[in-house]
Amino acid sequence: MSTTHDSDGIxxxxxxxxxxxxxxxxxxxxxxxxxxxxxGAADGVVFHLPFxxxxxxxxxxxxxxxxVVATFMEAAALAATYALIDEGLPPKLVDFSIDYxxxxxxxxxxxxxxxxxxxxxxxxVGVRCWQRNVDAPIALGRAHVFVAASASDAAVMEEHD
Amino acid sequence: MNDPQKFPVSIEELARLFSQHMPHGRDVGMVLDDxxxxxxxxMRLPPQPLLSGxxxxxxxxxxTLFSLADSACGLAVFRAxxxxxxxxxIDMRIDHLAPATMDGDLVAVxxxxxxxxxxxxxxxxxxxxxxxxxxxxxVGTFMLSSSSRGVPDMTxxxxxxxx
Numbered sequence: 001m002s003t004t005h006d007s008d009g010i011x012x013x014x015x016x017x018x019x020x021x022x023x024x025x026x027x028x029x030x031x032x033x034x035x036x037x038x039x040g041a042a043d044g045v046v047f048h049l050p051f052x053x054x055x056x057x058x059x060x061x062x063x064x065x066x067x068v069v070a071t072f073m074e075a076a077a078l079a080a081t082y083a084l085i086d087e088g089l090p091p092k093l094v095d096f097s098i099d100y101x102x103x104x105x106x107x108x109x110x111x112x113x114x115x116x117x118x119x120x121x122x123x124x125v126g127v128r129c130w131q132r133n134v135d136a137p138i139a140l141g142r143a144h145v146f147v148a149a150s151a152s153d154a155a156v157m158e159e160h161d
Numbered sequence: 162m163n164d165p166q167k168f169p170v171s172i173e174e175l176a177r178l179f180s181q182h183m184p185h186g187r188d189v190g191m192v193l194d195d196x197x198x199x200x201x202x203x204m205r206l207p208p209q210p211l212l213s214g215x216x217x218x219x220x221x222x223x224x225t226l227f228s229l230a231d232s233a234c235g236l237a238v239f240r241a242x243x244x245x246x247x248x249x250x251i252d253m254r255i256d257h258l259a260p261a262t263m264d265g266d267l268v269a270v271x272x273x274x275x276x277x278x279x280x281x282x283x284x285x286x287x288x289x290x291x292x293x294x295x296x297x298x299x300v301g302t303f304m305l306s307s308s309s310r311g312v313p314d315m316t317x318x319x320x321x322x323x324x
Binding site: 059065066078096 | 212
């Protein structure tokens, strides 16, 4: 498999197109409405989840469901990782961990990824999520994403097909 | 707060109302089962194409497991408390042991295994398929509210469409 793990090796426009294609190809991210923000070209790709009433988890506050925030951040980590590799693999998440810094109000969510390390088999990705103020994140996440399954990994994953 | 005059709804009924009227849960189709004999909280998510993570529709998207785990753990804490108290998720981690197949309901089995003031610890297994294979394990911590705001206004929950 020929892969490019160096983000500098990929044209920013190509990366945006690949990310947009990934988000469109996943039925659930399409359902939620995860998209790319129009801005953010200067310092990397910014993900955008427009607010919708059906994303609410807490009616009394009100606040967006913590699972929606997590899903949005997972989708960002997966799409950002898959933009770096050539082959259209189905997104596979090994683990995801999130710290909620404050509740998510009934307004749009934004997220940006930091590729801590993209190895041959897995990538370690950091994700920050904010609403009004980019400097005041509402949640921080950390994901491990499968980049390329080895023969033995494939056997393990196929078991459940 | 446990005064029946002030607290006309049982914690079971409140948990049911919360799960039934939570917009995100309704949108994806989460179902809360009755408190089981082993004291664990079970929630289900029936498969439907929009919840999948692959164009072929074979697997649940990882985020759907997270949402179900977060909801189930929250309600497990709620049941452990035995009364209404606002709670907030501090952190949660999920490990995906295997892809979650869409050949049956996704089932979350959650328990609050330690309750302190002001932190509650909860964990959850996510099972999939006819063999109830473990697809993922989630662990989370929850902050219990210091302010006793009392029972929420139920009219805010009853406006929505019943599922």
